């Protein structure tokens with residue numbers, strides 16, 4: 001039985017990957033941070049009572065900023081595969097916590113690689129590094145492929161650039177099986193609530209159900225190559241099964257502006273929007289509603305721009321070229337953007353119906369929209 005260690009097991013990708021590897025028969029070890037509240041919502045369905053023997057899913061306390069913790073865990077587990085997914089992954093927040101981001105996302109990756117080397121596991125343990133399309137940053141070339149030069153535009157991307165190159169360096173210097181997956185944006189119903197897609201699908205559901213008035217966003221012109229996280233975590237595993245360790249772009253090859261993601265989300269619940277104005281004055285109004293479940297007034301303003309969500313330096317356009325992964329690994333995504341929006345909207349409508357029920361029962365519901 002193969003053993004895998006997943007750092008960031010409580011995050012979006014960590015949760016889907018844990019489930020995927022358990023189904024493949026792996027013993028899965030996940031790193032989780034101590035927090036003052038439970039932070040395992042996304043993996044609670046996989047939880048196994050620690051008093052039961054021969055568990056297949058085991059969580060360990062740890063942190064990417066703690067070398068001794070990582071060395072001890074890797075020594076105890078002796079993993080065949082490590083998926084290094086843990087990171088402070090929010091681009092805008094990285095401008096506010098640049099030093100911590102460098103430590104967790106950049107040096108954290110070095111700590112994992114160095115632990116494997118120190119423990120003499122170079123020939124046993126394969127390592128996947130969660131690299132990102134944010135490395136491309138300022139547009140140099142489109143579409144972006146494995147050979148496109150990097151130009152990072154945030155403390156997050158700069159930290160991930162260190163992680164990218166230290167992974168390549170350990171592969172070349174010590175013959176380690178260490179790979180970068182350069183993954184473009186991938187989303188899902190369990191995406192963090194402050195990333196733009198989930199912020200939009202949650203707000204759309206809340207607005208339709210009368211729980212929220214308006215959605216505030218930043219740059220509506222930014223374009224992203226959005227895929228479904230379920231398709232992308234499968235590729236993480238395939239990357240570590242290849243004969244040779246290499247770096248891979250995983251993307252859909254299509255790009256869409258944030259504005260259109262908003263339009264598609266509202267359309268999914270039968271609400272047609274009209275956008276008016278430009279730049280910081282751009283707004284969206286309800287043009288039509290053909291869903292009898294929703295009592296939304298025609299002409300209602302449902303979206304406005306708030307410059308507080310603008311980034312000091314923005315990544316304007318991302319569009320990936322996944323040809324290498326398609327040709328050599330057989331990468332075929334199952335979801336397109338329409339399927340992704342549908343999946344996220346269906347899930348958020350159900351979630352917000354629960355809130356609506358609680359509100360009707362007189363309970364206070366969460367009103368935090370960041």
Ligand code: NDP
Pocket residue numbers: 007008009010011012013014031032033035039062063064065084085086087088089090104130131132133182183184185186187192
């Ligand atoms: P999430 O933000 O959902 O999850 C990040 C995970 O890292 C969480 O489990 C989080 O723990 C954990 N974590 C954060 N800081 C630390 C730390 N110091 N020590 C230990 N654990 C920590 O990210 P995703 O699942 O979306 O992404 C997974 C990885 O892939 C990240 O590295 C991200 O940067 C990268 N990536 C993501 C893309 C995407 O579109 N989703 C695209 C390309 C790359 P907690 O739950 O306690 O917060």
Ligand code: GDR
Pocket residue numbers: 089090091092131132133134183184185186194195196197199216217218219220222223224258309310311314315
């Ligand atoms: P990104 O994702 O920065 O691409 O990083 P995010 O969803 O945060 O932003 C995408 C684009 O939308 C614009 N935007 C807004 N973004 C947020 N979060 N909130 C808003 O209100 C808003 N309004 C407009 C942003 O300016 C940006 O252009 C994600 C993360 O998962 C990274 O960890 C990962 O590496 C990359 O994707 C690939």
